[in-house]
Amino acid sequence: MPERTPSQTVGPYLHIGLTQGAYGAREIFSATVADAGLAGTHIRIEGRVYDGEGNIVPDAVLEIWQADDQGRYAHPADGRPLASNSFRGFGRCATDKDGAFAFETVKPGCVPGPGGTKQAPHINVGVFSRGLLKRLFTRIYFEGDPAHAGDPILALVPVDRRATLMAKADPGKPSLFRFDVHLQGVSETVFFDA
Amino acid sequence: MNDVYARAGSAADPPYLSPDYVGTRTRSPQRPLIVVPQTLSEITGPVYGHFDVTPEEADLTRQHAGEPLGERIIVKGRVLDEAGRPVPNSLIEIWQCNAAGRYRHAVDQHHAPLDPNFTGAGRCVTDEGGNYQFVSIKPGAYPWRNHANAWRPAHIHLSLFGPSFLTRLVTQMYFPGDPLFPFDPIFNSVAAKARERMICRFDLDATRPEWALAYNFDVVLRGSRATPTDPDHA
Numbered sequence: 001m002p003e004r005t006p007s008q009t010v011g012p013y014l015h016i017g018l019t020q021g022a023y024g025a026r027e028i029f030s031a032t033v034a035d036a037g038l039a040g041t042h043i044r045i046e047g048r049v050y051d052g053e054g055n056i057v058p059d060a061v062l063e064i065w066q067a068d069d070q071g072r073y074a075h076p077a078d079g080r081p082l083a084s085n086s087f088r089g090f091g092r093c094a095t096d097k098d099g100a101f102a103f104e105t106v107k108p109g110c111v112p113g114p115g116g117t118k119q120a121p122h123i124n125v126g127v128f129s130r131g132l133l134k135r136l137f138t139r140i141y142f143e144g145d146p147a148h149a150g151d152p153i154l155a156l157v158p159v160d161r162r163a164t165l166m167a168k169a170d171p172g173k174p175s176l177f178r179f180d181v182h183l184q185g186v187s188e189t190v191f192f193d194a
Numbered sequence: 195m196n197d198v199y200a201r202a203g204s205a206a207d208p209p210y211l212s213p214d215y216v217g218t219r220t221r222s223p224q225r226p227l228i229v230v231p232q233t234l235s236e237i238t239g240p241v242y243g244h245f246d247v248t249p250e251e252a253d254l255t256r257q258h259a260g261e262p263l264g265e266r267i268i269v270k271g272r273v274l275d276e277a278g279r280p281v282p283n284s285l286i287e288i289w290q291c292n293a294a295g296r297y298r299h300a301v302d303q304h305h306a307p308l309d310p311n312f313t314g315a316g317r318c319v320t321d322e323g324g325n326y327q328f329v330s331i332k333p334g335a336y337p338w339r340n341h342a343n344a345w346r347p348a349h350i351h352l353s354l355f356g357p358s359f360l361t362r363l364v365t366q367m368y369f370p371g372d373p374l375f376p377f378d379p380i381f382n383s384v385a386a387k388a389r390e391r392m393i394c395r396f397d398l399d400a401t402r403p404e405w406a407l408a409y410n411f412d413v414v415l416r417g418s419r420a421t422p423t424d425p426d427h428a
Binding site: 001002003004005006007008009010011012013014015016017018020023024025026028051052053055057059063065067073074075076077078088089090111112113114119122124126128129130131132133134135136137139152153156157161183184185188189190191192193194 | 199203204205206207208209210212217218219220222223225227229230231232233234235237238240242246247276277278287288291297299314315317351353362364366381384388389391392412413414415
């Protein structure tokens with residue numbers, strides 16, 4: 001049997017290959033996951049990435065993977081038909097010089113979970129950067145969603161760490177959410193192993 | 195729900211904290227990862243394929259008015275899972291420095307020339323047999339500031355998707371016999387027995403006479419767990 005190829009860091013020059021627009025090349029991914037016409041509640045998620053010393057990380061790239069507003073994935077393993085062919089559920093955004101990123105999308109619906117459970121609305125997140133030898137995997141949930149009580153993944157997270165997974169709505173603008181990633185330290189984000 | 199993907203398999207990923215690679219010291223999580231089931235959210239993943247790329251994007255030597263300087267190379271291979279099955283229709287993105295060891299990137303201040311005919315980025319999609327092929331130039335070694343007199347061995351970054359969120363991989367492909375291997379903390383972050391999986395193989399059969407050397411590099415992604423009905427394991 002062939003053996004798995006090891007992971008290596010994206011390094012500091014990831015933008016050449018992963019977010020090529022800045023280098024004059026055609027880009028196939030973007031931070032806009034949902035076109036304006038897509039059904040659902042349109043939201044913006046903004047945040048920053050921080051290292052263990054509280055410094056911003058200006059050379060990370062985040063990838064998100066999510067279901068549509070009905071909780072359906074644009075993938076053959078989810079056999080349910082989608083309302084729109086334009087929805088592919090994937091977004092990519094590099095952090096800027098201030099460590100900031102932003103995604104434009106729709107709030108996903110609940111997704112079926114193991115054993116007949118229902119997963120609360122969430123977005124899968126992959127984090128790559130210089131100094132990360134392999135991807136980190138976390139989830140964005142939405143603070144205050146009553147579906148959290150039955151979510152089988154959140155149930156595995158110690159109560160005192162769940163806040164690191166919660167996007168918080170802006171008090172003045174309910175369609176704007178804030179979600180920071182702390183790679184290390186007292187506020188370290190919960191990362192998963194699946 | 196049973197796992198679709200084996201948990202350990204033949205994994206040989208480096209640890210997050212690899213202190214000789216200084217950048218990992220403040221960017222590696224210190225708390226244990228929380229082990230979660232593989233739900234629909236993880237066994238699905240972005241689907242990108244032939245409609246998303248053009249054939250020209252696999253040739254890094256034809257993106258500008260002239261040809262880049264350096265040793266022209268063919269990099270080809272297969273993308274497989276851990277059961278040896280090809281991974282078809284799967285996007286590969288690559289990026290690299292030029293022959294002088296300089297990235298066309300605002301942050302790269304290495305005192306080596308940029309090449310106006312080389313960007314250093316490409317993409318392609320595997321065919322039905324999991325095969326891929328790029329044409330490029332051989333990247334140079336370059337210094338970095340990790341430690342005194344630190345140099346990266348020549349490498350090409352590869353980013354692969356595979357069929358799900360869990361098969362996503364970013365790695366680096368190295369060239370045979372590089373004298374910098376013993377001194378590179380990124381290469382050596384991987385267990386010794388698995389380092390050779392990151393080194394391509396010179397391929398005389400695929401080398402095109404009077405034109406370019408070829409290197410073969412198979413990439414093995416986290417593989418779908420074999421089932422009793424799988425013909426490969428019958």
